[in-house]
Amino acid sequence: MINISYSSLKRDIRLGVKNLLLHKLRSILTMLGLVFGVGSVIAMLAIGEGASEEALARIRSLGSKNIIITSKKPISEGAMMNNNIRLSVYGLFYNDSVSIQETIPTVSKVVPVKAMEKDARFNNRSAVLRVVGTSADWFSLVNRERLAGRVLNPSDIAYSKSVAVLTEKGARTLLANEGVVGEILRIGGNSYEVIGVIRHEEASDSGMQMPDRDADVYIPITTSRLHYGDIYTQNKAGSRSSELVELHQIIVEVSEEKYVERTAETIQRILDISHKKKNDYDVSVPLSLLRQAEATKRTFSIVLGAIAGISLLVGGIGIMNIMLATVTERTREIGIRRAIGAKRHQIVIQFLIETLVLSIIGGIIGVGLGLLIPYAVTTFAGMPTVVTMWNLILSLGISTATGIIFGLYPAIRAAKLDPIIALRHE
Amino acid sequence: MAEKDSSCEYAVRFENLSRHYDLGGQVVRALDGVTASFKKGSFWAIMGASGSGKSTMLNILGCLDRPTSGHYFLDGEDVSQLEDDALSDIRLNYLGFIFQSFNLIPQLTVAENIALPLYYKGKSDHECFSKAKEMAEIVGLSNRLGHRPSQLSGGQQQRVAIARALSTDPVVLLADEPTGNLDSATSVEIMKLLVDMNNMGKTVIMVTHEPDIADFAQHRLIMKDGKIDRIS
Numbered sequence: 001m002i003n004i005s006y007s008s009l010k011r012d013i014r015l016g017v018k019n020l021l022l023h024k025l026r027s028i029l030t031m032l033g034l035v036f037g038v039g040s041v042i043a044m045l046a047i048g049e050g051a052s053e054e055a056l057a058r059i060r061s062l063g064s065k066n067i068i069i070t071s072k073k074p075i076s077e078g079a080m081m082n083n084n085i086r087l088s089v090y091g092l093f094y095n096d097s098v099s100i101q102e103t104i105p106t107v108s109k110v111v112p113v114k115a116m117e118k119d120a121r122f123n124n125r126s127a128v129l130r131v132v133g134t135s136a137d138w139f140s141l142v143n144r145e146r147l148a149g150r151v152l153n154p155s156d157i158a159y160s161k162s163v164a165v166l167t168e169k170g171a172r173t174l175l176a177n178e179g180v181v182g183e184i185l186r187i188g189g190n191s192y193e194v195i196g197v198i199r200h201e202e203a204s205d206s207g208m209q210m211p212d213r214d215a216d217v218y219i220p221i222t223t224s225r226l227h228y229g230d231i232y233t234q235n236k237a238g239s240r241s242s243e244l245v246e247l248h249q250i251i252v253e254v255s256e257e258k259y260v261e262r263t264a265e266t267i268q269r270i271l272d273i274s275h276k277k278k279n280d281y282d283v284s285v286p287l288s289l290l291r292q293a294e295a296t297k298r299t300f301s302i303v304l305g306a307i308a309g310i311s312l313l314v315g316g317i318g319i320m321n322i323m324l325a326t327v328t329e330r331t332r333e334i335g336i337r338r339a340i341g342a343k344r345h346q347i348v349i350q351f352l353i354e355t356l357v358l359s360i361i362g363g364i365i366g367v368g369l370g371l372l373i374p375y376a377v378t379t380f381a382g383m384p385t386v387v388t389m390w391n392l393i394l395s396l397g398i399s400t401a402t403g404i405i406f407g408l409y410p411a412i413r414a415a416k417l418d419p420i421i422a423l424r425h426e
Numbered sequence: 427m428a429e430k431d432s433s434c435e436y437a438v439r440f441e442n443l444s445r446h447y448d449l450g451g452q453v454v455r456a457l458d459g460v461t462a463s464f465k466k467g468s469f470w471a472i473m474g475a476s477g478s479g480k481s482t483m484l485n486i487l488g489c490l491d492r493p494t495s496g497h498y499f500l501d502g503e504d505v506s507q508l509e510d511d512a513l514s515d516i517r518l519n520y521l522g523f524i525f526q527s528f529n530l531i532p533q534l535t536v537a538e539n540i541a542l543p544l545y546y547k548g549k550s551d552h553e554c555f556s557k558a559k560e561m562a563e564i565v566g567l568s569n570r571l572g573h574r575p576s577q578l579s580g581g582q583q584q585r586v587a588i589a590r591a592l593s594t595d596p597v598v599l600l601a602d603e604p605t606g607n608l609d610s611a612t613s614v615e616i617m618k619l620l621v622d623m624n625n626m627g628k629t630v631i632m633v634t635h636e637p638d639i640a641d642f643a644q645h646r647l648i649m650k651d652g653k654i655d656r657i658s
Contacts, residue, residue: 011551343514
């Protein structure tokens with residue numbers, strides 16, 4: 001019968017601590033194994049979690065109901081050479097956005113995006129701005145904070161009005177503040193009335209970007225076509241190259257999340273036909289990217305956790321090693337206790353408590369270390385880290401379990417000693 | 427658990443007790459059919475040359491070993507074939523040990539050493555301490571309760587061991603060469619203490635090879651080749 005009362009447990013713990021304090025250096029060194037084990041488990045998981053959390057947040061900001069179609073220059077472009085002028089024709093057409101809108105019932109919004117760089121003047125300041133021609137739906141899709149004035153509305157588009165919405169970044173480039181609303185901005189020789197200022201997405205250096213990255217000013221897509229046409233000419237390295245791109249991007253919003261993947265397939269088929277498989281666009285589905293990223297995150301966490309788990313295992317072996325040495329060293333004490341009348345399980349408990357005290361204290365210090373490392377990584381390396389409560393509990397639990405598992409064998413060995421032989425031990 | 431013996435005037439009774447060791451096919455008869463009885467309140471000295479079987483007898487007496495055959499009645503109960511846990515209980519409740527090398531636990535204080543059996547009996551801290559104080563007074567060490575064994579002389583350590591052995595009020599006090607590590611003056615003090623305990627009614631069984639130490643006992647049992655040679 002195993003009967004452990006609270007007061008005897010308290011006494012066992014006191015005795016355990018006393019025995020551990022008898023060999024301070026040894027106890028600390030033994031504990032270090034677990035401290036680093038637990039610390040690295042937490043730190044690894046936090047760094048893994050942080051890295052994938054950042055990727056997930058970025059994908060999520062693209063909208064899980066959205067499909068983003070982007071024009072890209074095909075590798076074998078159909079170029080027309082004429083007097084050293086190279087004209088590349090590729091990308092999405094205005095008609096693509098119309099046909100997507102009209103043929104697929106699950107599509108709720110289609111937003112065309114046309115991006116270009118234009119010289120702009122405001123007061124006496126001139127700058128090159130990134131101009132985005134789009135429709136009114138854009139603003140409900142990205143949902144950025146409005147800082148002043150209003151955004152584009154359907155009538156601006158319908159009547160090709162010369163109005164412009166600045167982003168915070170664009171306003172800053174022009175040295176303008178929120179009072180800019182109502183003033184005149186000249187873009188590529190045309191005058192626009194600034195009607196509003198909105199916040200924009202911070203640029204980050206990852207692969208997936210929201211299309212408004214780096215945008216300075218939004219104008220109605222109809223106006224942009226009217227003023228600047230579709231040919232964009234660039235001078236570089238002595239030759240001029242021109243591109244004819246009608247739309248740089250089409251953002252499609254699907255009515256419900258469950259239709260997203262099927263809609264994307266349909267879009268792909270429609271575009272394949274109209275583009276004759278020219279492969280000059282990309283269809284990306286943030287939702288499937290999200291799913292992939294989540295799967296990657298799981299694998300990543302398992303791998304990192306396993307690596308850190310090995311250091312815990314090493315810590316556990318360290319504990320076992322020391323406890324076996326301790327049992328040998330205290331063979332006589334075990335003999336005395338047994339002769340006096342201690343039962344085997346009481347000896348087991350005595351030694352197990354010592355390992356548990358070691359592993360729990362080591363675990364707690366390890367948790368501290370595990371919190372410190374991600375904090376340092378975030379502060380000094382700028383990497384995001386996420387420490388979850390669950391990870392802390394998990395590592396503390398594993399370290400305690402390590403203590404029990406690796407402490408059990410030495411404790412049982414101690415209890416199995418023949419008291420007669422143990423008493424004779426020098 | 428154990429068969430009750432009719433007469434309880436004997437603290438210990440051996441009936442045809444044998445202990446054989448099998449050493450690679452060769453059987454060593456450390457104890458070979460020993461029958462003996464030790465009355466309650468008596469003081470015995472077990473003597474004999476090394477290899478005579480006196481240590482084996484003490485191990486069996488102390489319930490640290492089990493006989494191969496025969497019966498051992500302790501306070502009327504047959505304890506010869508009990509399981510390990512039951513033997514631990516017998517040691518805890520019926521027996522007190524005194525060893526040649528004192529066998530105190532170095533990291534515990536005098537009080538904690540004295541009270542160690544009480545701790546295994548599940549007594550509270552308070553009970554343990556007051557009993558330890560009482561026992562320390564009996565052996566004359568009440569001013570040393572907080573000391574470590576290493577801070578005491580050999581004689582004092584043996585007194586602590588005696589106090590520990592007596593703390594559970596055992597039926598039999600077993601002493602294994604209790605003066606073997608002490609000088610003669612201290613030996614006499616310790617023996618006088620054991621005689622005092624015997625006078626207070628404790629049964630004492632002591633293993634020794636020194637005749638002048640054996641003189642303190644009322645009876646002698648002399649072992650030879652696993653058998654009783656002589657009782658006087």
